[in-house]
Amino acid sequence: MKISASAFFIAMLISAPAIAQQPPETIGHIQNIEGLASIQRDGVTLPGAAGAALYRGDRIRTGKPGAMGIVLTDDTTISLGSNSELSLEDYAFKPKEGKFALALRMMKGTFSYITGQIVKLAPETARVQTPDATLAVRGTKLLIEIKE
Amino acid sequence: MANQQAIRADWSLKDKLPGLLAAGLIAMALGGCARQSIILVPDPEGRIGKAEVTTSAGKQLLEKPGDMTRTSGRSNPPSAVTTADPAFIAATFGEALAVEPPPPQTFTLLFETGTTALTAESLKSIADIVSASQRRSAISVSISGHTDTTGSDKLNDALALERAQLVKALLLRQGVKPELISVTSHGKGNPAIPTPDGVPEPRNRRAVVIVH
Numbered sequence: 001m002k003i004s005a006s007a008f009f010i011a012m013l014i015s016a017p018a019i020a021q022q023p024p025e026t027i028g029h030i031q032n033i034e035g036l037a038s039i040q041r042d043g044v045t046l047p048g049a050a051g052a053a054l055y056r057g058d059r060i061r062t063g064k065p066g067a068m069g070i071v072l073t074d075d076t077t078i079s080l081g082s083n084s085e086l087s088l089e090d091y092a093f094k095p096k097e098g099k100f101a102l103a104l105r106m107m108k109g110t111f112s113y114i115t116g117q118i119v120k121l122a123p124e125t126a127r128v129q130t131p132d133a134t135l136a137v138r139g140t141k142l143l144i145e146i147k148e
Numbered sequence: 149m150a151n152q153q154a155i156r157a158d159w160s161l162k163d164k165l166p167g168l169l170a171a172g173l174i175a176m177a178l179g180g181c182a183r184q185s186i187i188l189v190p191d192p193e194g195r196i197g198k199a200e201v202t203t204s205a206g207k208q209l210l211e212k213p214g215d216m217t218r219t220s221g222r223s224n225p226p227s228a229v230t231t232a233d234p235a236f237i238a239a240t241f242g243e244a245l246a247v248e249p250p251p252p253q254t255f256t257l258l259f260e261t262g263t264t265a266l267t268a269e270s271l272k273s274i275a276d277i278v279s280a281s282q283r284r285s286a287i288s289v290s291i292s293g294h295t296d297t298t299g300s301d302k303l304n305d306a307l308a309l310e311r312a313q314l315v316k317a318l319l320l321r322q323g324v325k326p327e328l329i330s331v332t333s334h335g336k337g338n339p340a341i342p343t344p345d346g347v348p349e350p351r352n353r354r355a356v357v358i359v360h
Contacts, residue, residue, distance in 0.1 A: 130184055132183060147184065
C-alpha cells in the first residue's frame with residue numbers, strides 16, 4: 001500500500017510537468033476590440049486584447065459599450081455587439097486527420113457569424129446553440145440577436 | 149385555527165384570481181414576443197448559404213438573402229420565414245458588423261518539381277505578403293505546404309513541410325513577427341487540382357499563406 005502510494009506520487013511528479021508544459025492549442029484570435037471585452041477561461045476573467053489567442057472552452061463577453069471580432073483557425077469569423085456572450089464549447093480542425101468539430105453557444109447579445117472551412121468540409125459537425133434553438137448552418141453568413 | 153387560516157388564505161386567493169389570470173395572460177403574451185431573431189445574409193463575397201433553425205416544437209429553413217425567423221422560447225416553433233428589414237439589420241447589428249474582421253488574404257506560392265525552390269514569379273509574392281500583413285496589422289500568418297502526387301507519402305509530407313518552412317524563413321527575414329506565423333504540412337493530401345496518384349501538377353506544388 002505504502003509502495004503503491006509513493007509510486008503514484010512519483011508518477012504524479014513525473015507527469016505533472018509534462019501536463020504543465022503542454023500549451024493549450026490556439027483555436028483562434030481576437031482580431032478587433034472596441035470598448036469593454038473579456039475572456040473567461042478556467043474560471044478566471046482575463047481582459048480581452050486584439051491579437052489574444054483563444055482556446056477551446058473559452059467564454060467571451062462584451063460589455064456596454066463593447067464589441068469584438070474573432071477569427072478561428074478554420075476562418076470561422078464571429079463578431080459580437082455590446083452586452084454579448086459566446087462560448088467556444090468545442091473545436092477541432094485537423095484536415096489531414098479528417099477531424100472536425102465546431103460547437104458554439106450564443107448566450108445573449110448580437111452576433112454576425114461567417115462560416116469557415118469546417119462548415120465547408122464537414123457541415124454535419126458544426127452546430128450553434130442559442131437559448132431557444134439549434135442552428136444547423138450550411139454557410140455562409142448569419143445575423144443572430146438574442147434578447148435577455 | 150390553522151384550518152381556518154388556510155381557508156381564509158384560499159378565499160383571498162380566489163379574490164385575487166381574476167388579477168392573477170390577467171397577470172398570467174400578460175406573461176404569456178410577453179413570452180410570445182420574439183426573443184431571438186436569426187437572419188441569413190450574403191457573406192463578404194456575395195455567397196448565400198442555408199441555415200435550419202430548430203426548437204423542440206418545430207423548425208424553419210432559411211435559404212434566401214434576408215430570410216428571417218424569430219423564436220420565442222424553446223417550446224414554441226420558430227416563426228414563419230419573413231424578409232428582414234434592412235433598417236432593422238442596421239439598427240440591431242450595426243455594432244457587431246462594424247468590428248467584423250476583414251476576410252483573410254490568401255497567397256499561393258509555387259515551387260519547382262521536387263525542390264524547395266520557389267518559382268521566380270512566386271518569389272516576388274513574398275513582398276506582397278509582408279506588406280499585406282503590415283497593412284492589416286495581421287494577427288496570424290498561417291503557412292501550409294503542399295506537394296503534387298508524384299513520390300511517396302513520406303517524401304511528400306517532408307517536402308511539403310520544408311516548403312512551408314522555407315516560406316516562413318523568407319517572411320521572418322522580411323520582418324514578419326515570428327509569433328504570428330504558424331506552419332503545417334498537408335503533404336499531397338489537400339491538392340488545389342485533384343489528380344490521380346503519380347501525376348506531376350505544378351499548381352499542386354505550392355505553399356499557401358493566409359493572412360488574417
